[in-house]
Amino acid sequence: MSANDLALGAAMAAMVAGAAGTVFVADVPRLVISLGVFLLGVAAAFLVMGSPLLAVSQVFVYVGGVLVLVLFALMLSRRGGGERPRVESRHDIGAAVIALGVFLLLTVVLWPSAIDPEPVVVAPEAIGAALLGESLVAFELVGVLLLAALLAVLVIVKGGADR
Amino acid sequence: MTFVWGLLWGLAAVMLIAGGAVVGVWWERKVAGRIQMRLGPQQIGPAGVLQMIADVPKLLFKEDIVPTGADKPVFRYAPLAVFAPVAMSVAVIPFWAGWAPLDSTVGMVFYLAIPSIGVLGILLSAWGSHNTLATIGGLRAAAQMISYEVPRSLAVLSVIILAGSLQPTKVMDAWQWWWVPLTFVGFLVYLIASIAEMNRGPFDLPEAESELVAGYFSDYSGFRWAIFMMGEYGAMISAALFGAAVFLGGYRWLPGVPGLVLFLVIAMLIITVVMWVKWTFPRLRQDHLMTFCWTVLTPLAIVQVVVAGVVALWL
Incomplete structure (x- = not known):
């Protein structure tokens, strides 16, 4: 070890x-x-x-x-x-059931990559290049999605009067 | 072996910060004395230098008071969570060509990320005190510190863009003298946001003695109080060293040992400026403080990032 x-x-x-x-x-x-x-x-x-x-x-x-x-x-x-x-x-019981379900889901999805663990070491430069290169559109879309979620929360918190 | 070295460097950093805090308190009282026409320490030793030796045993031997209503373990150990990140942040500062105690490939982000653990320590100590003034102080500290992280990180980002690396020693290798005028606005934003991050005047709303007694550390005394002070002075030393290195070029101005000396002198000048600011400006109001962060500092930092980005295209 x-x-x-x-x-x-x-x-x-x-x-x-x-x-x-x-x-x-x-x-x-x-x-x-x-x-x-x-x-x-x-x-x-x-x-x-x-x-x-x-x-x-x-x-x-x-x-x-x-x-x-x-x-x-x-x-x-x-x-x-x-x-x-x-x-x-x-x-408590409902939360435990949902937690177990999420755990099973992740296990099933991730199992193929977990049985053959290849250590993936990616340099920070490569991550930056990928985010601003080939994945730029996805990266920006996620940003817009998060912004929309934040605005939605603001609207919900403000209540009916100002909507 | 790496582990032993890490331990030794950790001890060295704690010693440096603790010693620096003691000297810093003395220096601050001298600076404040000059600025406000007061005396400052002058009785014990020449220029009062022995005052710092007198202060340390006083703090260590004071009674360790834990309030009856406090959440005792949280109250006792939360100050350590405030101090430890400060000592950790010193690790990635490039002191010498190609050398930092921890030469990490993501050192610049490390430096910005680690102090945010300290916010948690402040909130926990505020909670542990179980006291209204401490709670208000802790809430103010958290709001202020997570807000000022934004312009601070953006200001440092401008240097990262110019250098094209997250590794502090590589940033120093790439550093050019003309970055100083180019990123001067960024440096000012960094300095102001750093003062706010370490909760010092004029941004010391969380510990405003005239309204909150001492905010999140109202109930602390003796050596636990001293740990908070070490955290504050340590944050000042660390921020000054980092700013002197990545914004002002640090050791790059002169070769060899004179460069290191110049780097330390620049850092001490920054520390003195921070003290000068504290003893000159009155405290801000809480809403002004937040407005200043989001409507002045953050846009300025974004403009600085854009300028750095445009210039980096021609590098």
Whole structure:
């Protein structure tokens, strides 16, 4: 077992622990820390597998953006009177079923490439060239799609009066 | 072996930041003294230099107070999540031709991405304090830091476009003197956004003492408070070093050791300018702060990116 395998194992252990914490912990700061451990674990796995750009983007977008916004929203919605909000759901079983379904779907789709793992190392320059070269149209379309989604959220949040 | 080296460099970075923070506090008090016609430290040692030796034991030996209502483990360890990313960001700064402590192929993005973990530390410490002032301070810090990341990243992007690489040492190899006038607006945007990122005046709304006591670190004292201070001064040192290197050319002006010395002098000048700004300008209002980011800095940074992109076509 090489040092690389050990590092990958550690990253995966962090991912599993973080994911379990995110599901089973109800206390908000601990939940956010668990989610953070999971996301950093994903970044570490990308790094070990030879995609530093993906690892850094993971930290930039998910830890620095999404996770901060989640915590931000939870803090804004905090009720007064010393009561600590807890994240609880009445739909645990349904959520578990859906999670299992997504897991099965991904397993079935990704299985052909998973049985013969060829390490794919792509240089950051190649990713940049692909995004601004042959995949330019797709890249721009995704951008427009995200913008449309954001505008849709704005419209929904604003409610009926200003629509 | 790589691991041992990494550990040693990590220790060196923490030492550098901690030592730099102690000297920085002394220097800031001297600068503020000159600007505002106050005295600053002058009693202990020549020009008060021994004041910094007196300050450190004071902070270390103060009682470690954890409020009764706080979420104790979160409260205790959140400051580390504020400090660690700052120390990590120093790793990719190119100090010498072809050499950075961690010469990563994506170092420029690494430098921009890592401090965003610090935002999480600030939010967690604010939450852990379980205190209204801390909560408001934490919310302000998060809003401010994720907003100012945008113009900051765009400003650095202009240099990345000109150099055609994400690797800091390669950027330094490609650096030309005429990039300084070309990216000067970008440098100013970078500097202003960096001041906002490190929550220093005039952008220190999250810790505004006149309204929020000290914001997200109201409840901290002793060495945990000192970790926040180390984070703030460390962010200033790191931002100054990075700006001095990629925007102002760093060691490229002179060959060999004089180049390194000049690089450090430029960084210290930037640090002094940051302090000068803090002690000269009054604090902004929260909505002005956000408006300034989205309607002034971000468009300026985009214009800078376009200029760099057009020039890069002719390179």
